[in-house]
Amino acid sequence: MRKLFGTDGIRAVAGEAPLDHKTIYAVGAALAHQLKTHGDRPTLILGMDTRESSTWIAAVIAQGLQDGGAAVVSAGVITTPAVAYLARKHGFAAGIVISASHNPWQDNGIKVFGGDGYKLPDETELRIEDEIFRQLESATTPAEWNTEPPAVDLQYRTEYEDFLRAAVPGLSLDGLHVVLDCANGAASAIAPELFAHLGGTIHLTHTSPDGRNINANCGALHPSIVAAETASLKADIGVTFDGDADRALFADAEGRVVNGDAIMLLAARDMKARELLAGNMVVATTMSNMGLEAALRRDEIKMLRAAVGDKYVLEMMRRHDAALGGEQSGHILFPHLATTGDGLLTALVVLDIVRRSGMSLAELIADLKVFPQVIVNVRVKEKKPLEQFVTVMDTISAAERELDGNGRVVVRYSGTEALARVMIEAESEERMRHHAERIAEAIRSELGA
Template identity: 65%
Template structure:
């Protein structure tokens, strides 16, 4: 049973366990011990106001454990993965809570190969964290007060931008008008500089972080915001990122939201046409729509489903030698180009398909007909096994029985928030709404806040 790590690192309200100073310091010591004496780590963060003290405390813990850290400042999560691999760091660390509100923060760790850590490695770090904490508070275990961050290496950002441009050679906006929503997050430090180098009109929005406005009425969890901007400004396409820019959502020329399923469809067809889609296969998750699966099938492309979480998608891709995978939420994986999901990379690759095809983004996804799908998020006070509650189990069973030939039922806890997610997909809108409400109501009654 995991104690600190969720599906995407350690995440909590900043200042509260396990993101209190004592535990953060212990994470730094534990990671240093696991990496070995003299290990060198690269560390970056998003724009939350808690980022600086968390980073400083973690760096102090790394130092206590015998490691050193180089600071990249405000930068995206995939940039840290890239830098760790390129420069041979023992690990890359990002202080971010991705799409969560500003009060939250987190610690994401990449191996020196640029990949997220396997579950077994995370569990080993958890055991070491407990060992450090058990050694007693000590003079420094609360985290040294007033620890200053090292000066950020600004060259890292330029290196990352050059890597993105090199990954999509000849990329151009073709004088198109694009709207970019940076979510007041890490993309704010990179996207304006990246896209200004392409030929076109670029409107950058939500790129003025103040420490508390990250993801606030903007970003990848609210893609309708950039979609409305595209329509209002008469733009050709829009992109919106989450707080650490490891995923992106899109908007077409009509102001329609284009999610990760649709992006994978566009990219899968393009890769297949160029003979680059290995085994004519895409790896998605349990949340991807059946309409997406049907559209792939019409194009002669198969689909496998992995558990939710981009690292689980990647594991399934590696097992099956797949060249494309991702999540409906906008994490898209191109392992031939990068080791982790990268929202900026996805934006460039979609622009490239639009450029080479001569079609608009809307035209490229025009035949995608999604089944009606709803996701209801229920705030919970604890994450107990749902099968232990007869009324919840009965509501789920009733939905599964009715929809077994015409829909899907996926009920899971979020790996990053105190939420139960109820996803119902059905040919019938009425059945979808009825079952999602019934299940959500039972979860709320038994486990709700």
């Protein structure tokens, strides 16, 4: 059972355990020790988002890495997928990202990629966790903490932008009006320069991070913001990223939000037409809507479901040699292009499909019939196995029996927050909300914070 790593690294309130100085230092020292197989002095690349805590966390983890015998280079403020790309391109022992993705500014996190550009498998994270706890028990705390992170080499950002352009060659946005919401996060450092060379009319929003406005009423957590802006400006398409830009959501010209399910549908159709969709297969998650499955089936495309978390989607994709996968939340995986979800890359791919098809975003997904779906979040004291609670399991079973064949029930813990998520999908909205609230109330009575 992992104690530090969630589905997307270590995440907490900055300055509080496990993101206090001592634990962050231990993470760096533990990583350095685990990576000694890459040589006597393994080199890691470090990137961060725009939170005010990212700078001091980067300084402390670099201190732990260096004291543990590793070398560190920094790409500065840059997206999570950029670090994955750079780690692989340059053969670094690992890549580290200081970010809490879509969380508010008070939170932060540590994500680790292997030298191959992929997120670490669970068994590797468990080994690192054990090493971190050993470091915490035995290591001597430094007399003083580093306050300055490693010097930034801006060449890394340029290399990543060059990669994005090369991934979708020949893309021109001439004649298109695009709204981009950068969430006051890492995309703010890249999107303006990247899209400036693609033509078209580009309207940038939320590109002025101040350390505390990341994800604040903007970005992928609030897709209605870019949707309203797109409609107001009479633009053709809107794109919104989360804080570290590893995912993207969209808006059509009418101001309707277009989520990851719809993006997987239009990408799958395009890839199948170009004979790029290996096995005519898409890997989604348990949270993807039944409507996506039905639409793909009409095109004779099979949909597999993985556990929630883009790392689990990718693991299933690699097992089945799938060429496309993703999450409703906007993590879209194109393994022939990148090793992890990349919001900026997804934006370019979707814009390229729109241009080549000659159709609008709305037209490309017009036949996607979405089943009513509700997600109720319940804050919990601790994440005990739900199987231990008879009332909870009985309530879930009753909902599954009643919805059999006409809906789905998914109840799981968040991988990054102290939440239980209750997702119900059904043809009847009344039944959907009834069962969601009953299950949520059962969880509150047993585990509620």
